[in-house]
Amino acid sequence: MARPVKKSPEQWKKEILDAAGELFLSKGYEETAISDIMDLAGGAKGMFYRFFQSKEEVMHALGDRMFLENNPFETVRGRSDLNGMQKIRAVLALDRADVKREEISMQAVSILKDPRILAAAVEANRRVLTPLWFELIEEGRRDGSIRTEYAKELSELLPLANFWLMPSVFPADAEELQHKCRFLAKMLSAMGLPIIEDETYGRVERLLGDCNDKRED
Numbered sequence: 105m106a107r108p109v110k111k112s113p114e115q116w117k118k119e120i121l122d123a124a125g126e127l128f129l130s131k132g133y134e135e136t137a138i139s140d141i142m143d144l145a146g147g148a149k150g151m152f153y154r155f156f157q158s159k160e161e162v163m164h165a166l167g168d169r170m171f172l173e174n175n176p177f178e179t180v181r182g183r184s185d186l187n188g189m190q191k192i193r194a195v196l197a198l199d200r201a202d203v204k205r206e207e208i209s210m211q212a213v214s215i216l217k218d219p220r221i222l223a224a225a226v227e228a229n230r231r232v233l234t235p236l237w238f239e240l241i242e243e244g245r246r247d248g249s250i251r252t253e254y255a256k257e258l259s260e261l262l263p264l265a266n267f268w269l270m271p272s273v274f275p276a277d278a279e280e281l282q283h284k285c286r287f288l289a290k291m292l293s294a295m296g297l298p299i300i301e302d303e304t305y306g307r308v309e310r311l312l313g314d315c316n317d318k319r320e321d
Contacts, residue, residue, distance in 0.1 A: 117155045119145045121169060124162045129204065133163060133211040160215045164224060167212060170205040174198075177236040188244020192299055195240070213272050222273065229263035237262045241297070252296030 111119070123144035127136040138159055142149050156162050176198035180191040200206070216222045238259035244250030252258065267273050269284060276284065289300035 113155070116145075116147065116151060120147075120152060120155060121162065121166050124159075125166050125170075125204075125208070128163070128166070128211055129207055133159075134214070160218065160221050163208070163212050163215060164221065164228075167205070167208055168228065170202070170208060171232075174202055174205065176202075177240070180240075187247045187249040188240055188242075189249035189299075191243065192237075192240050192250075192297070196299060213270055216267070216270060217272050222267070226264065226267060229266075230260070233263040234259050250296055254295050258292070258295060258297055 120141060123141045124136070127140055127144060131140070136159070138152050139149055141159075141162070142152050145151075156165070176195040179198055180186060180194045183191065183194075186194060216225060238255060241250055241252070241255040241259055245252065245255060265288060269281065269288075271277075271281070285300065289298075292299060
């Protein structure tokens with residue numbers, strides 16, 4: 105009789121995240137239980153708690169992994185055919201095109217009502233995204249495609265903008281969200297960063313619809 109293959113902690117963690125991602129996309133975050141994740145991963149429920157404290161922590165870790173595996177900043181970094189402003193727009197376009205990560209992000213909106221999870225998400229965005237935005241804005245300043253005196257401030261603001269637009273964090277109806285989008289577009293443009301386009305409005309509408317569906321459930 106063949107002996108079961110012993111998995112390393114890294115392999116277990118990967119398979120738990122793989123299972124969670126598959127279930128969140130097929131069943132939805134709210135409908136997926138920890139037991140469902142471990143049934144698919146092929147382990148006991150106790151194994152889950154060796155790596156994660158909660159389902160919310162899995163969602164956070166999954167979002168981080170999906171970003172690192174398909175990091176749009178890394179994709180554009182070495183492109184000599186683009187200036188700084190064009191790289192920023194390419195980053196935003198690549199981010200919108202990542203359908204699976206977009207879906208996971210939409211499902212994560214509801215859990216950001218938890219102040220502890222929101223604080224962790226804000227800190228992660230600040231730590232990871234702020235230096236990446238600063239690098240591109242500074243590149244645009246050097247090549248002349250971006251004219252701003254506020255590179256540091258903009259690089260700190262951009263990772264926080266998504267939270268400000270989330271109705272689960274700052275309650276808003278459809279009209280108020282569109283108004284916030286117009287404000288953000290004008291403000292960024294005035295600061296030398298005209299990057300909000302029509303696609304952003306559609307993304308915000310989907311975000312609002314997702315939050316409304318969760319409230320109705």
